[in-house]
Amino acid sequence: MIYWRIKIYDLGTHTIDENSLDLSELSFIGDGFFSLFTRYNMNEISFSQTNLPILWSDIAPIYERTLSDDYYTLYGSSLLINKSDIGTIDTVIHNLFPSFGVHCPNLIPYLSNNIIGNYTSSTLIVIPTLSKAFAANNGSSNSHSLYDVDDSICTRVGTYSFGSYPAMSINSYAGIRFQWLGVQNYRKGIDLSTADYIGLDCRYIPTGQSTSLFYDFSKNNVFKQFISNFFSSSSVPDGEDVPGPFDPIPPSDEGGGNGTFDDDSDLIPDSSLPTLSSANTGFTRIYNPTLSQVQDLASYLWTDETLIETLWNKIKQYFEDPMQAIIGFNLVPVPVPDAGSKNFALMYIDTGVSMNVAASQFVDRDCGILTLEPYYGSALDYSPYTKVSAFLPYIGNVQLDVDEVMGRTLQVKYRVDICSGSCVAKILVDGNVLYQYSGHCAIHIPFAASDFSSYVQAAISVAKLGVAAAVAAAGGPPPVGAMDPSQQTNQVVTTTQTTETARNPMTGRQITTGTRTTIETREAPASQGSTQASFSALSPANVSNTVGQIMSSKPVVNHSGSFSGNTGYLGVRRPYLIIERPNLCMPQNFQTMNGYPSMITMELSTCKGYTRVQQVQLTGLTATNPEQAEIQELLKSGVIF
Amino acid sequence: MFSIALYSNTSPANKVTKDIGSPISTLNGILRSGTSIIDPVIVVQTSADDVWRKSMNYAYIEAFGRYYYITNIIAVDGQIDLGGAFENPYGLWELHMHVDVLMSYQAEIKSQTAIVARQEQTFNLMLDDGIFMTYQNPKIQTKLFSVSDPFETQEFVLIVAGS
Numbered sequence: 083m084i085y086w087r088i089k090i091y092d093l094g095t096h097t098i099d100e101n102s103l104d105l106s107e108l109s110f111i112g113d114g115f116f117s118l119f120t121r122y123n124m125n126e127i128s129f130s131q132t133n134l135p136i137l138w139s140d141i142a143p144i145y146e147r148t149l150s151d152d153y154y155t156l157y158g159s160s161l162l163i164n165k166s167d168i169g170t171i172d173t174v175i176h177n178l179f180p181s182f183g184v185h186c187p188n189l190i191p192y193l194s195n196n197i198i199g200n201y202t203s204s205t206l207i208v209i210p211t212l213s214k215a216f217a218a219n220n221g222s223s224n225s226h227s228l229y230d231v232d233d234s235i236c237t238r239v240g241t242y243s244f245g246s247y248p249a250m251s252i253n254s255y256a257g258i259r260f261q262w263l264g265v266q267n268y269r270k271g272i273d274l275s276t277a278d279y280i281g282l283d284c285r286y287i288p289t290g291q292s293t294s295l296f297y298d299f300s301k302n303n304v305f306k307q308f309i310s311n312f313f314s315s316s317s318v319p320d321g322e323d324v325p326g327p328f329d330p331i332p333p334s335d336e337g338g339g340n341g342t343f344d345d346d347s348d349l350i351p352d353s354s355l356p357t358l359s360s361a362n363t364g365f366t367r368i369y370n371p372t373l374s375q376v377q378d379l380a381s382y383l384w385t386d387e388t389l390i391e392t393l394w395n396k397i398k399q400y401f402e403d404p405m406q407a408i409i410g411f412n413l414v415p416v417p418v419p420d421a422g423s424k425n426f427a428l429m430y431i432d433t434g435v436s437m438n439v440a441a442s443q444f445v446d447r448d449c450g451i452l453t454l455e456p457y458y459g460s461a462l463d464y465s466p467y468t469k470v471s472a473f474l475p476y477i478g479n480v481q482l483d484v485d486e487v488m489g490r491t492l493q494v495k496y497r498v499d500i501c502s503g504s505c506v507a508k509i510l511v512d513g514n515v516l517y518q519y520s521g522h523c524a525i526h527i528p529f530a531a532s533d534f535s536s537y538v539q540a541a542i543s544v545a546k547l548g549v550a551a552a553v554a555a556a557g558g559p560p561p562v563g564a565m566d567p568s569q570q571t572n573q574v575v576t577t578t579q580t581t582e583t584a585r586n587p588m589t590g591r592q593i594t595t596g597t598r599t600t601i602e603t604r605e606a607p608a609s610q611g612s613t614q615a616s617f618s619a620l621s622p623a624n625v626s627n628t629v630g631q632i633m634s635s636k637p638v639v640n641h642s643g644s645f646s647g648n649t650g651y652l653g654v655r656r657p658y659l660i661i662e663r664p665n666l667c668m669p670q671n672f673q674t675m676n677g678y679p680s681m682i683t684m685e686l687s688t689c690k691g692y693t694r695v696q697q698v699q700l701t702g703l704t705a706t707n708p709e710q711a712e713i714q715e716l717l718k719s720g721v722i723f
Numbered sequence: 724m725f726s727i728a729l730y731s732n733t734s735p736a737n738k739v740t741k742d743i744g745s746p747i748s749t750l751n752g753i754l755r756s757g758t759s760i761i762d763p764v765i766v767v768q769t770s771a772d773d774v775w776r777k778s779m780n781y782a783y784i785e786a787f788g789r790y791y792y793i794t795n796i797i798a799v800d801g802q803i804d805l806g807g808a809f810e811n812p813y814g815l816w817e818l819h820m821h822v823d824v825l826m827s828y829q830a831e832i833k834s835q836t837a838i839v840a841r842q843e844q845t846f847n848l849m850l851d852d853g854i855f856m857t858y859q860n861p862k863i864q865t866k867l868f869s870v871s872d873p874f875e876t877q878e879f880v881l882i883v884a885g886s
Contacts, residue, residue: 360882369881376879410882415874428883440880450869457862460848462855475874494868500880523874655874658867665858677841679850687833691843698837705831708761709824713832716825720841722738723833 350514352495359443360501361421366409368440368501369426370418378435379426412524414500415655416445443501449494449657456489461679462664463488469662474507476650477521479660487511494657498523507657525648677720686723694720725754725786727765727818729774729793732781736792739825739832743781748773760787761822766799766815774816782820789827791820 361368371379407428421441426433454470456463463484470482474494493510503524509517677692686693695717700710727750734741750767758764763784767774775796782791799815825832839845840852 365884367883367885369879369883371879371881373879376881379881407884408881409884410880412880412882414878414880415876416878417876418878418880426881426883427885437881447873448870449873452866452868454866458848461851467857492868496873501882524880527879656867656871657873658865661862661864661866663862663864664855665861667856667858673843673846676854677843678846678848679852679854680839680842680846681850682842682845682847683836683838684845685834685836686839689839689842689845692841693839693843694841696838696840698835700835702834703828703831705824705828706761709822709828713824713828716737717832717837720737721825722735723740 347514350516352508352510352515355442355446355497356444357442361440361443366501367424368418368443369424370420370438370440371426371435372438375426375435375437379433379437382433382435408529410501411527411529412500412503413527413651414445414498414503414524415651416447416496416498416500416523418500419445440500443499445498445500447496447498449496451491451493452659453491454487454489454659454661457663458666462666467664471660472509472517473654473658473660474519474521475653475655475657476505476523477507477519480517480519482509482517482659486516492659496523500524521650523650525651686717689723692720692722694718724751726751726784727767728783728785729779730781730783731778732792736823737825739829741781741790741823741826746783747777747779750774754786760789763787763791763820764817765820766817768814769816770814771811771816774818781823782818790823792823793818794821795819 360366418438419441421439423436423438426435426437457468462468465484468484468488470484470487471479472482472492472494473479490512493513495508495510496505497508498505503522503526505521505523507519507521508515511517674692677694681696686695686698698714698717700713703710703713705713728746729748729750730743730746732741732743734743750769750773752767754765756766780793782793783789784791795818797817797819798811799817800811800813841854
C-alpha cells in the first residue's frame with residue numbers, strides 16, 4: 083500500500099501559500115494525514131484520504147476481529163454532498179463545487195442517508211467485503227455506529243464513543259455531511275489528471291488541528307504531477323507495487339481546441355481572355371469565311387473558268403504549292419470575332435476571294451446559369467445520398483461533388499481556341515471556378531487526301547474510346563487496347579500528335595502529308611491517382627434499406643463516353659445537370675413515433691411530443707438509484723412529453 | 724390508512740404524463756406485510772369488480788408517493804367449481820405492480836436539461852442519424868443551363884501562313 087501524507091506545519095497559525103509551496107516539504111511523516119477532494123466537470127466530486135488505519139488504531143483492539151485488516155484497504159473513496167446542505171456549506175467549498183446534487187457513478191446503491199434512519203452521519207464508511215458500515219458522528223459529534231449491511235438493509239449493531247478524542251470528525255465541516263463510500267475494488271486511486279480542482283485538507287491527528295488548501299492546478303502543474311504520481315500508482319495492501327502493462331507509455335495529455343474557426347474563403351475568379359494570339363503575330367492569319375467564300379476558294383484551287391486561266395494558275399502553283407500555306411481548316415461551333423475583311427492570299431498568290439479575318443484566336447462562350455435548389459431541405463440533399471453529374475458538350479459527363487454545388491448557382495463557361503479546336507469548360511459555383519475540364523470542339527475539314535486519312539483516323543480513335551467507355555461503364559470487360567484512358571484511375575494519358583512530311587518531288591520542298599495521333603497510357607504513381615468520386619460502396623454485409631445504403635449501393639453508370647471534336651459536334655450541344663435523389667419513404671406520423679434528428683441541448687419541459695435523449699445527467703431527483711437508472715433508460719429509448 | 728387508487732390507463736407506456744382520469748376504485752386498508760416500493764406485491768381482499776373487472780391497469784399508492792403499472796393480478800386460493808364457474812371464495816387478490824417512474828417523477832424529469840437526440844417538433848434535418856428510409860427507385864431530374872443555344876453557331880476557320 084502507498085501511504086501519502088504531507089508534512090504538517092504549525093497548523094494553528096501557518097498558512098501555506100500555494101504559489102510558494104516547496105515540494106521538498108512534501109514527505110511522509112508519522113501521525114499526519116490529508117484528504118483530497120477533486121472536482122470533475124462542476125458536478126462530480128471525488129474524495130480520497132490517507133492512512134485511515136491510524137485513526138482506527140484506538141478502537142482496533144475492540145473490533146479487530148470484526149473489521150479485520152480489510153478496513154485498511156479503504157484508501158480510495160467517493161464523496162457525496164447533499165443538496166440540502168448547501169446553506170451551511172463552507173464558502174470555499176461552495177465556490178469550488180457550485181453544482182450540488184452530485185452525481186457519483188461509483189456510488190454503491192444502498193448508500194444513502196436513509197439507511198441510518200433518524201441518525202445524521204457526518205461520515206459513513208462502508209466495507210463491502212465485510213458487509214459493514216461505520217457511521218461517524220452519527221447523531222452527535224462523538225457518537226459512532228457500526229452497522230451490518232445486507233443488500234438495502236442496514237442494521238445497527240452498536241454505538242460507540244471515543245472519549246474526547248475527535249477521531250472521526252475528520253473533514254466534517256460545520257453542517258456538512260461527507261459520506262465516504264468505500265469501493266471494494268478501489269485499488270488504483272483516483273485519476274487526478276482530469277480534475278480541475280483539488281481540495282487538500284491537512285490534519286494532524288494528535289490535536290485535530292487542520293488547515294485546508296484549495297488548489298487551482300492550472301496554476302501549479304508541478305504539484306498536480308506530484309500528487310498524481312501517488313494516485314495513479316497501482317498498489318496492493320501488502321505493499322507490493324503492481325506495474326501496469328502500459329507503464330512505459332506516458333499518460334495521455336490535453337490537446338487540441340486551438341482551431342481558428344475562420345470560415346472566410348477566397349473567390350477563385352475566372353481568367354481573362356488572352357490578348358495575344360497567333361492572329362496577331364503576322365506569321366499566320368485566321369480567316370472566317372462563309373460557305374460561299376469557301377466554295378469560291380475551292381473553285382479557285384481546283385477549277386478554272388478558262389484554259390488560259392488554268393494554265394496560268396498551274397504555272398504559279400508549279401513554283402509554289404499553295405496548299406502548304408493552309409495550316410488548318412476547321413468548323414467551329416462558336417462565333418468568330420470579326421476584324422474586317424481581306425482578300426484571301428496563299429503565299430504570294432492572291433486568290434481574289436474576300437474573307438472576314440478573325441480578331442483573336444480565343445473565344446469565350448457562356449452557357450448560362452442553373453441554381454441547384456435543395457429538394458428535401460435536409461441531409462438527404464447532400465452526399466452520399468444525392469448525386470449530381472453534369473453533361474458538358476464536347477467533353478462528356480462529369481461527376482460533381484453535391485456538397486459543393488447544392489443550394490448554389492452554377493454557371494458553365496467555355497473558352498475555345500478556334501485554331502486547334504481545344505476548349506476548356508469551367509463550372510463556376512457561386513462565382514468560384516471549382517471545376518475545369520478540357521475537350522475539343524472543332525471539326526477538322528479535310529482539304530487534301532492526307533488530311534482526310536488523318537480525319538478518318540481521328541474519328542476511329544474517338545469511336546474506340548467511346549465504345550470502351552460505354553463497355554466499362556456497363557460493367558463488362560473492356561477490349562484490350564480500347565479502354566478509354568480518361569475513364570481509368572491511377573493512369574497517366576499522354577497524347578502525341580506527329581506531323582508527317584515528305585518532299586515534293588517536283589519542287590524539292592517539304593510538304594505536309596498528314597498527321598498521326600498516338601495515345602500512350604501508363605500507370606501513374608499513387609500520388610497522381612485519379613480523384614474521381616466513387617459512390618460504389620456496396621457491402622454484402624450491410625445491405626438494407628436505409629437511405630445511405632441504397633444510394634451508395636447503386637451502380638455508377640456513365641451517361642456518355644468521351645465526346646471530342648467531330649463526335650461532340652454531332653451530340654447534344656447544351657450543358658445540363660443530371661440529379662439523382664433518394665426517394666424518401668416517409669410513413670404517416672413518422673415524427674410522432676421516431677422524432678426527427680435534433681441534437682440540441684434543452685430543458686425537457688420545453689419538449690413537446692416524442693423525445694429521445696442522447697445524454698442526460700439527472701440532478702435533483704429524489705428517486706432511488708434503480709428508479710433513476712430506469713428513467714435514464716426510458717429517456718434514451720424515447721418518451722412522449 | 725394505506726390506500727391504493729386504481730385507474731384505467733390508456734396512454735402508451737412511454738408517455739410521461741399519462742391520461743388516467745379519475746380513480747375507478749380506491750382500496751383502503753392497512754399494510755400488513757413488508758413490500759418493495761419499486762415492485763410492490765400487495766394482497767387485497769375485495770371483489771373482482773374492485774380490482775380487475777373494470778379494466779383497471781394502473782394504480783397510485785399515496786403512502787409510497789408513486790404511480791404503478793399493474794403487471795399481474797393473481798387470485799389467491801381461487802378455484803373452478805364443477806359447473807365451470809370461477810370462484811375466489813376468500814376474495815383475496817395479489818396485485819403485482821411496477822413503479823411508473825415517468826409519471827411518478829414527471830416534474831423532476833421535466834426540469835432536467837438534456838442533449839436531445841430526436842424530437843418531434845424541435846429538430847435539425849441537416850443531421851443524419853441514419854433513420855430515414857428510401858425506396859429503391861430514386862428520383863432522377865435533368866436541368867438545362869439557361870442559355871439555349873451556346874453552340875448552335877457553325878463557322879469556318881481557315882488558318883493560313885503569312886500575313
